[in-house]
Amino acid sequence: MSIIEITKLTKFYGKNRGIEDVSLSVNEGEIFGFIGPNGAGKSTTIRLMLSLIYPTSGSATIFGKDCIKFGHEIRNDIGYLPSEVFYYDKMKVKDLLKYSASFYKGNHNKRIKELADIMELDLNRKIDELSYGNKKKVGIVQGLLHQPKLIMLDEPTSGLDPLMQHKFFDLILEENKKGATVFFSSHILGEVQKLCNRVAIIRDGHIVKIEDIKTLRKDTYKKVYVRTEKNAGDAAKFPGVSNLEIIDGEIRFLYKGDINDLLGLVAKNQVIDINIEEPTLEEVFMHYYQ
């Protein structure tokens, strides 16, 4: 069953494009990555699904219900972590979380404590005393405290240190194991690759590709820098090599294909130095635009 179903969703802010003709569907139990550079329309898509903003055309359903008509019902089962977190400054963390919990049925005190312990969040501090990272933790706790069936994350890791990011990912994976579907928006390819099953790439408001993460990884280029004893210019003829340049005796190229073949080729030469890099997100996008 698909949890999210977006059909030709379009949003213009006056004449400015937010997103155009975005269609995608997310299956139950999936961790779905939504990736694109800043300003591509990631947040716009999420905010449309939460009916914070209303579409120019097209539609979106969550749990089979229309996002606008049944927004308030749908949101019972959504946990949302915005990319930038702001809360009522004068409130204490504890009070804010209680206020947040008061919108959902049941008692969530135990879960609040559990989550706060995991994220090492002090519940007795005032919101305006918190650092950005700590506010983000408040956001995580308030997004997860009601055990939502759908978790929407909009660039969730900014502001969190690597250790906290790790704990946070574990939390998300755990929720996912319990059955939660996750919609994970990010501009960092690495973290999406780590977590997601499938990924949609958005650029300039359009979905460029929706792909299984394994295929995407196989598809992506590696950036290779090699310095060899002798001229190895014939590498250009090797299948999978493109954009070959030789600068100051260093051979630079993009490689796509089985990494073992590449290593075999490299090993035939006397190598002084080698550097194989993941392409940046921009470069992946460039690839999809060619």
Next chain:
Amino acid sequence: MNIYNREVKNRLKSAIIWSVSIFLLIVFFMAFYTGFAADETIWEMVLENYPQELLQAMGMTGVNMATVIGYFTMCMLFAQICLAVQASQYGFSSLSEEERDMTADFLLTKPIKRSKVFFSKLFAALTGLIITNAMVWATTFLCLRFFTGDHEYDPAMFVKMLSVLILFQLFFLGVGMVISVSVKKIKSALSYSMGLAFGMYIISTVGSIVGENTLAYITPFKYFELNTLILEGSFDPVMIIICAAVVVVSLTVGYILYNKRNIRTAS
């Protein structure tokens, strides 16, 4: 109830500060009444020397300032300005708060309808206004009891004067709300509310000075002009209906616009 409770908690301090300020204002004014009334003739001479325009602007024409109610209208005018600023402030800040403090992503992603947010905020603002109104009533009658000496007054006139105050405030609340959801962003609710409250006051005084009656239809300072009450025994019912209509229309339009509004992002 949870939104209402938080909003009221948020408003309470401000409502109390306004109440105390207006209490002090009325008490301070009325404490001098007996002294003022005793020197009636002197004051009349002083007032006669004032330019007629100033007296018109202050709403001091045609009314005997030595009577309790005549004297009271002077301080009521200041109280009205305060009440107008307070109500505008609530109007401009209530619905715009989430977008200004960027907490919309918190509140409006909860499982509630926008209409619930609207009404919770409206009733919370109203609660603040009612608290202040109650204080004005109490203060007025306390002052009448203790500061008027043996001068006569008709309590019914004071009841009439005070009972329209809530409608007067609703005008500013409603207009504030509808403007706040019509513009892109309210950066500072205070500057807007000062603008609305004093703007309306100035329009009213200009209208009085130049004797322009059409201006009377747009400003609540004219709807509830205290001189009219004293001279004719009641406010103009047409004006009260106009004011009520403005309140109903602005709240309805505000409600519709808020429901349709695209909430701005933090970034």
